[in-house]
Amino acid sequence: MKMEPENLKKSLEKINGLIKKAAASCGRDTDTIRLVAASKTIPAPTVRKAIEAGITILGENYIQEAGKKFDMLSSCPVSWHFIGHLQSNKAKYAVRLFDLIHSVDSLKLAMQLNKQAQKINKVQQILIQINISGESTKSGIYKDNAFELTKNISGLENLSVKGLMAMPPYFSDPEKVRPYFSAVRSLRDLIKKENIQNIDMNELSMGMTGDFEVAIEEGATLVRIGTAIFGKRD
Numbered sequence: 500m501k502m503e504p505e506n507l508k509k510s511l512e513k514i515n516g517l518i519k520k521a522a523a524s525c526g527r528d529t530d531t532i533r534l535v536a537a538s539k540t541i542p543a544p545t546v547r548k549a550i551e552a553g554i555t556i557l558g559e560n561y562i563q564e565a566g567k568k569f570d571m572l573s574s575c576p577v578s579w580h581f582i583g584h585l586q587s588n589k590a591k592y593a594v595r596l597f598d599l600i601h602s603v604d605s606l607k608l609a610m611q612l613n614k615q616a617q618k619i620n621k622v623q624q625i626l627i628q629i630n631i632s633g634e635s636t637k638s639g640i641y642k643d644n645a646f647e648l649t650k651n652i653s654g655l656e657n658l659s660v661k662g663l664m665a666m667p668p669y670f671s672d673p674e675k676v677r678p679y680f681s682a683v684r685s686l687r688d689l690i691k692k693e694n695i696q697n698i699d700m701n702e703l704s705m706g707m708t709g710d711f712e713v714a715i716e717e718g719a720t721l722v723r724i725g726t727a728i729f730g731k732r733d
């Protein structure tokens with residue numbers, strides 16, 4: 500599907516309206532919710548148009564693809580987030596490109612990111628990705644191990660944990676996803692209560708095109724939306 504600037508503007512207006520409405524329905528301030536445009540497979544010129552239409556955060560899934568786009572869009576006023584699965588051997592590139600990495604799910608990866616961030620004198624902001632459905636095929640750390648991982652990461656000086664991220668299973672009825680979102684939020688609250696030094700638990704990255712309104716009602720602060728902005732991916 501080809502996205503013209505006019506269409507992009509319209510879809511963004513629509514999404515922002517829905518975010519506002521969902522926030523209002525549960526008494527939240529819209530300003531506490533940020534839209535991450537999930538731009539995987541979307542070519543740089545289209546991404547540029549989305550930025551011109553008001554997108555301020557891009558979420559990319561693949562290091563190589565993101566690196567190419569980054570070079571083409573380096574003059575654009577936009578923040579880059581990594582939302583895909585990250586292999587430890589790509590940590591070096593990830594810390595150079597991204598302001599926030601949503602998908603840290605092992606100590607091994609965290610240690611690599613810490614090491615690479617240290618080399619460039621950066622404190623890398625990260626989220627811990629939770630495998631909230633417990634399916635063995637999914638990325639993310641199991642709920643029961645999240646506290647220990649967070650605690651271990653708190654000792655790494657060049658990482659700063661900002662919260663949790665999750666990708667629940669897909670259901671056509673977004674109400675079916677609500678218990679998963681709610682479980683992520685409870686886990687966040689639980690970890691937050693422990694007041695681990697050097698750990699911030701204010702961000703909840705959850706909600707995509709099909710379920711972002713429910714995610715907002717359950718406390719999402721970062722919604723990652725692709726299809727509703729750019730149209731169906733090839």
Ligand SMILES: *Cc1c(COP(=O)(O)O)cnc(C)c1O
Pocket residue numbers: 537539560582583666707708709723724725726727
């Ligand atoms: C692609 C992707 C999204 C966006 O999905 P849509 O259904 O197109 O909105 C969100 N999060 C992650 C991790 C993704 O890979």
